[in-house]
Amino acid sequence: MAIPIVAIIGRPNVGKSSLFNRIVGRRQAIVSDVAGTTRDRLMADAWWDDFHFILLDTGGLESDPEGIIRQLVQEQAEMAVADADVIIFMTDVVDGLTHSDTAAAELLRYTQKPVILAVNKVDNDLREFGAPEFYALGMGDPEPISAFHNYGIHNLMERVTQYMVPDPLEPDDDLNPLDGETPTYDQGALNLAIVGRTNVGKSSLLNAILGEERSIVSDVAGTTRDALDTAITYNNHDVVVIDTAGIRRPGQVAKGIEKYSVIRAVGAVNRSDITILVTDASELGTGQDAHIAGLAWEICKGLIVVINKWDLYADLGVGARYRAAATIRERLHFMPYVPILFTSALEGEGIKTLMDTAQDLWTERMRLVRSRDLQFMLADAMAEHMPPVVRKHRGHRVQINRVQQVGINPPTFLFTVNDPQLIHYTYQRYLENKIRDTFGFDRTHLKLLFKER
Numbered sequence: 001m002a003i004p005i006v007a008i009i010g011r012p013n014v015g016k017s018s019l020f021n022r023i024v025g026r027r028q029a030i031v032s033d034v035a036g037t038t039r040d041r042l043m044a045d046a047w048w049d050d051f052h053f054i055l056l057d058t059g060g061l062e063s064d065p066e067g068i069i070r071q072l073v074q075e076q077a078e079m080a081v082a083d084a085d086v087i088i089f090m091t092d093v094v095d096g097l098t099h100s101d102t103a104a105a106e107l108l109r110y111t112q113k114p115v116i117l118a119v120n121k122v123d124n125d126l127r128e129f130g131a132p133e134f135y136a137l138g139m140g141d142p143e144p145i146s147a148f149h150n151y152g153i154h155n156l157m158e159r160v161t162q163y164m165v166p167d168p169l170e171p172d173d174d175l176n177p178l179d180g181e182t183p184t185y186d187q188g189a190l191n192l193a194i195v196g197r198t199n200v201g202k203s204s205l206l207n208a209i210l211g212e213e214r215s216i217v218s219d220v221a222g223t224t225r226d227a228l229d230t231a232i233t234y235n236n237h238d239v240v241v242i243d244t245a246g247i248r249r250p251g252q253v254a255k256g257i258e259k260y261s262v263i264r265a266v267g268a269v270n271r272s273d274i275t276i277l278v279t280d281a282s283e284l285g286t287g288q289d290a291h292i293a294g295l296a297w298e299i300c301k302g303l304i305v306v307i308n309k310w311d312l313y314a315d316l317g318v319g320a321r322y323r324a325a326a327t328i329r330e331r332l333h334f335m336p337y338v339p340i341l342f343t344s345a346l347e348g349e350g351i352k353t354l355m356d357t358a359q360d361l362w363t364e365r366m367r368l369v370r371s372r373d374l375q376f377m378l379a380d381a382m383a384e385h386m387p388p389v390v391r392k393h394r395g396h397r398v399q400i401n402r403v404q405q406v407g408i409n410p411p412t413f414l415f416t417v418n419d420p421q422l423i424h425y426t427y428q429r430y431l432e433n434k435i436r437d438t439f440g441f442d443r444t445h446l447k448l449l450f451k452e453r
Contacts, residue, residue, distance in 0.1 A: 002271040003299055004053040004164050005083055006046075010090030011100045015120040018147035019090065020057040023048065023157065045298035048157050050166035054270055054299060056084065083267025086163050087115045088156070089139060093130045094121050097137070105137040114163045117142045118156055123149050189231070189238035190362045193272035193301075195265055197288050200280040201308040204345035206230070206243045209355065234355050244268045269295055273365065273409060274302035274358050281309045281342075284324055285331030293332050300410040300445050302361045304339050305332070306354060311344035337436070339443050365409045365444045373439075374403045374413070381434040390422050398422035401453055412447040420450040 008016045024044045046055040089108060091101050108115045119131045122144035134142040143159065145152035194202045210230060230241050244265040269275050275296040279289055284307065296303045305328055313320055325340045332338060339357050343350035378400060387398045399418040406414045413435065417423065432446050 003045075004051075004085040005056060005267060005270060006053050006086045006088065006160060007056040007058050007084035008088045008090055009058045009104065011092070011095075011098065014090045014092040014095075015147045016057055016090050019088070019118070019120065019145070019153075020044070020055060022147050022150060022153055023055055048161055051161040051164045052167045053085075053164060054266065056266065083270070084113060086160050087111075087113050088118055088160065089115050090118045090120055091134055091137075091142075092121055093119050093127050093133075093144070096130065097133050101134075101137060105139055109138055115139055116156065116159050119144050120147055122146050123151060189240050190274065190358065191240045191242065191272045192274050192276055192358055193242040193244060193268045194276045194278060195244050195269060195292055196278035197280075197286065197292075200278045201345045202278050203243055205276075205278055205306065205308060205343065205351075206241060208343075208345045208348050208351050209241055235359060237359060239355075239358075242268045242272060266295065269301060270299060272301060274304060274361055276304050276306055276354070276358070278306045278308050279328070281307050281313050281324065284327045289328075290331050293335060293338070297335055297445060300447050302365055302410070302444055303335060304341060304354070304357060304361065306350075307340065307342050308345055310342040311347050311349065314344075335445075337443050337445075361443050364441060365411065367411060367439070367441070368408060369405050369411075369439050371404050374405065374435075377434060377438045378403045380438075381431060385427075385430060387422070387427050388424055390424065396422055398427075406449070407447070410445045410447050411441060412449065414449045414451060416453050417450050418453055420452055423450050 008019055010016050024046050044055045046053055087108060089104065091097070117134060117137065117139040119134050119142045122128050122131060123146040128144050131142050131144040143152060143156045145156055147153070194206055196202050210232060230243075232239050232241060269292075275292075277289065277292055277296070279285070289305075293303060293305070307324055307328070321342060324342075328340050329336060329338075339361065341350055341354050341357060343354060345351075382400065387400070389397050396419070400415055401418075402416040404414050406412050415423075415431070428448055428450075432448055435441060435446060
């Protein structure tokens, strides 16, 4: 299942970023951060209690003094809600009800998405008396909050999470056979999202995969505005290829539809199984490439890095490939297992290798390990290297009682421990590498969870 997307929309200066930071600040510790993962304030992988979701800060709904308000509201609000599962519509009690609020509410009222109306900056009793004014929007009960003072956030998130399903942490007996053959599952269609910076050849790559002119190909950066889904069959398996708009650096993202094409790209990565990160051979391992890879890493998607336009550098020899791959791996050091491929979309080179790699990675992400084998692996791992003593917790050492695989795509492993706070990130990485080496998870992201016994 795709991770739910929660989008915060509203006018400028109503406190969207404050609410964004407040919600992200309540993130649980079961998923550890890896140093070097680049994030953008636009998106965060967030937890609230047992609910896992992607939080989007969508920027301000601009209004034109000359009156082109509806066009701007429609351009931004509709793009914001396109891939969101829950909308937090944010207003400001200090400014009161504005024409921009009314125009946005008129559009949101007819969507099929849940909309929670939040009235921000309610930090005293007098201002709370102003919240009922927003009943006039017809968006249901307004939720008075103060993102800066952490007032009303719990009630707001209770209303948001009622539209979500908690992440399962309990082992599933059907998924964890102790004896006999490992069951097989209907994998369904493989969803591939093609993402990358602008003008790196994403649409050309899509056309090369499809063998036809499915997308507009242009030398003008930013031609693709929306995510395009195309169903194909490859090696008798169903594949859905998603082409997306180019993701610019945060400072280069313009207001309006181009900015919200970034949100569509985030949504495309979220609903994919494997993300193909396309880079330009002339500019390898940029900060924005690391940001996009970090997005795929945070939401546990498979990732393949494609160095496109390699036909321009093919005469440099094999050594050039090694140097290019080393540059990418140095930049994406938090994902050392990522496959790196070389293609020329215009010449059709490397396309078969790309699709074969995607299917191999997909098979790996669907792999299931028996609980008995995992217990043997855990015993060997702890015999070779005991967990370190954590000094800041009075010299205690974590005790790991059991490990089970509780999910696939990505392979998810639940460790039952005495205290999750005693797990040091270096030992978590050690356990992850032990699983990889023992069971052959060479190219996929693994998700490790630690739950108190």
